[in-house]
Amino acid sequence: MAASREDVKFLSNPKLGLRGKKYCRFRKFGIKYIDYKDSDFLIQFINEQGKLLPRRITGNSLKYQRRVATAVKRARHLAILPFVADLMK
Amino acid sequence: MICFNPKLNLETHLHKKAVFATFAPVFYRTFILFFNNRLIMRHYEVNFVVNPVLSGDEVKATAENIQKEITGAGASIVHADEMGLRQLAYPINKRSTGYYYCIEFACEASEWLVKFELNLKRNENLLRFLTVKLDKYGIKYNDDKRKGLIGTRSKKKEASASASAPAPAAIIDDKEIEAVLAPEVIDLDV
Numbered sequence: 192m193a194a195s196r197e198d199v200k201f202l203s204n205p206k207l208g209l210r211g212k213k214y215c216r217f218r219k220f221g222i223k224y225i226d227y228k229d230s231d232f233l234i235q236f237i238n239e240q241g242k243l244l245p246r247r248i249t250g251n252s253l254k255y256q257r258r259v260a261t262a263v264k265r266a267r268h269l270a271i272l273p274f275v276a277d278l279m280k
Numbered sequence: 281m282i283c284f285n286p287k288l289n290l291e292t293h294l295h296k297k298a299v300f301a302t303f304a305p306v307f308y309r310t311f312i313l314f315f316n317n318r319l320i321m322r323h324y325e326v327n328f329v330v331n332p333v334l335s336g337d338e339v340k341a342t343a344e345n346i347q348k349e350i351t352g353a354g355a356s357i358v359h360a361d362e363m364g365l366r367q368l369a370y371p372i373n374k375r376s377t378g379y380y381y382c383i384e385f386a387c388e389a390s391e392w393l394v395k396f397e398l399n400l401k402r403n404e405n406l407l408r409f410l411t412v413k414l415d416k417y418g419i420k421y422n423d424d425k426r427k428g429l430i431g432t433r434s435k436k437k438e439a440s441a442s443a444s445a446p447a448p449a450a451i452i453d454d455k456e457i458e459a460v461l462a463p464e465v466i467d468l469d470v
Contacts, residue, residue: 223417226425228327228363228382269327269408270368270378 213250217258225258227265230272234280237263241276323358323386323419324393326350328400328409329378332365339379342405347383349396355387359426372407384414384422 216222226232236244236251236259243263246256266272273279328346330339343362350357363380372378393411400409414422424430 224415224421226421227412265410265412267369269329269380269410270370270372273369276369 215250215252215255217255218252222255225255225262227262227269228271230266233259233263233266233272237272237279239276239279241267241273241279321386321388322390323384323414324355324411325382325384325414325418325422326400326409326411327380327382329368329372329380329407331373331405331407332375332377332379334405338405342403343379343381346381346400346403349399350383350385353387353392353396354389355385358384358386359422360384368407375407378407 217225236249238244243260246253249256249259251259263272267274326346330342332339334342343360347357347360361382361384363382365377366380368376368378397409397411400406400411412418421430
């Protein structure tokens with residue numbers, strides 16, 4: 192009698208290894224310009240407190256991470272994005 | 281194969297030289313024209329936030345004054361975008377809203393921009409301003425945005441999502457209501 196998958200207990204989460212490799216979305220989809228007025232787009236690159244997310248998490252290449260950073264800073268200056276926030280998302 | 285005939289080699293060389301000499305002025309002229317057009321015409325974008333306390337006419341007047349200043353300096357306005365009254369992400373001078381404007385313009389000389397920014401700084405009707413130089417991708421992006429090429433895909437997605445969303449949402453709501461109501465009933469019984 193073969194044990195069904197529900198009976199087997201794993202030491203670690205079996206879905207951990209299934210996640211695909213991170214990639215730079217700007218390089219993959221050919222986005223050349225990051226609009227600093229588009230708050231809905233920029234919100235993907237900041238955390239709940241309004242801080243910039245690291246490259247480690249977003250997977251951006253260095254070139255586009257720098258551009259994202261300038262875009263977010265411009266948006267903050269124009270009060271499109273907050274400098275500090277609580278529970279933004 | 282290597283050509284061992286010196287006469288032939290010399291002839292071809294002379295021919296190439298002659299062709300280049302006759303067309304050289306044309307080459308240089310096109311080259312200079314190309315770079316003049318590309319290097320001197322620069323696109324900029326100025327964003328400013330107008331104080332919401334002012335009346336609608338005053339807000340429009342300040343925006344028009346700024347546009348006049350831009351055209352007066354010899355720049356041509358590519359597009360003036362009025363984004364309207366928007367919520368600020370944080371309060372500025374105890375105001376929580378502002379009228380957003382974004383004007384894209386092209387000019388050849390850039391010296392006047394220093395003076396222009398100083399005038400914006402002195403303008404008491406403005407809460408914030410930002411002048412940005414656009415690169416070629418930025419110009420293309422703005423152009424595409426005006427044509428409606430950017431953002432159409434996400435809008436379609438949203439439309440399809442909103443069309444399919446209401447029915448499941450209603451079901452979830454019902455379940456939640458039941459779940460909330462059930463414990464109260466039990467409590468009353470006890």
